Amino acid sequence: DAGVTQSPTHLIKTRGQQVTLRCSPKSGHDTVSWYQQALGQGPQFIFQYYEEEERQRGNFPDRFSGHQFPNYSSELNVNALLLGDSALYLCASSYTGANVLTFGAGSRLTVL
Amino acid sequence: TQLLEQSPQFLSIQEGENLTVYCNSSSVFSSLQWYRQEPGEGPVLLVTVVTGGEVKKLKRLTFQFGDARKDSSLHITAAQPGDTGLYLCAWEGYNKLIFGAGTRLAVHP
Numbered sequence: 632d633a634g635v636t637q638s639p640t641h642l643i644k645t646r647g648q649q650v651t652l653r654c655s656p657k658s659g660h661d662t663v664s665w666y667q668q669a670l671g672q673g674p675q676f677i678f679q680y681y682e683e684e685e686r687q688r689g690n691f692p693d694r695f696s697g698h699q700f701p702n703y704s705s706e707l708n709v710n711a712l713l714l715g716d717s718a719l720y721l722c723a724s725s726y727t728g729a730n731v732l733t734f735g736a737g738s739r740l741t742v743l
Numbered sequence: 744t745q746l747l748e749q750s751p752q753f754l755s756i757q758e759g760e761n762l763t764v765y766c767n768s769s770s771v772f773s774s775l776q777w778y779r780q781e782p783g784e785g786p787v788l789l790v791t792v793v794t795g796g797e798v799k800k801l802k803r804l805t806f807q808f809g810d811a812r813k814d815s816s817l818h819i820t821a822a823q824p825g826d827t828g829l830y831l832c833a834w835e836g837y838n839k840l841i842f843g844a845g846t847r848l849a850v851h852p
Contacts, residue, residue, distance in 0.1 A: 635785070662770065664839065664840075666840075667771050671844070672836050672845075673749075673831050673833075673842030673843050673844045673845050673846050674786065674831075674840070674842050675842070676839040676840065676841070679839060680839055686838060687838050687839060689839065721786075723785070723840075730791075730835045731788060732788070732840065734785030734786050734787070735785050736783060736784050737784075737785055
């Protein structure tokens with residue numbers, strides 16, 4: 632049973648570019664959350680998707696947007712990249728109502 | 744100011760030593776979670792503590808929730824190189840996890 636799958640694993644972008652990160656949740660999970668983990672820090676909540684709607688959002692600017700598809704997979708989009716967006720982006724899935732998250736290995740974004 | 748303060752930030756020890764890491768806050772929590780994150784991986788849930796004064800054991804790992812439910816500790820007995828990683832405490836509130844900055848543990852053979 633595959634866990635949470637994220638792609639790409641690593642990518643390098645330059646300032647001002649746009650990036651799309653992808654996540655396939657664990658089988659049976661219907662809720663996807665995205666977290667940003669800067670170097671030396673704990674993960675910070677970006678937003679959560681359930682039933683293809685953004686259910687909750689953390690303190691991130693509108694440059695960060697997302698989408699959830701009917702098969703529960705999700706995308707995270709970041710526009711107008713800044714150097715400070717360099718981080719590990721983690722996707723976590725869960726079954727709605729449960730407080731146990733399964734995390735993927737993350738997508739490491741470097742902005743030059 | 745972080746909601747959850749973890750200490751120490753870094754810990755480098757030899758195999759076989761014991762250690763304790765802490766997660767403190769001025770807020771009262773209904774529960775706290777502990778995660779371990781190994782290099783190149785996402786965090787993996789170790790335990791959830793829910794009752795003040797609760798002690799949970801997971802092999803060589805002992806987790807304690809403070810009586811006032813404001814703090815928690817993780818004690819590792821006879822640490823092994825496989826224990827190396829980032830230990831994170833987190834509060835699950837309002838459909839999201841709020842993490843501390845973590846304690847980075849390195850166990851040397």
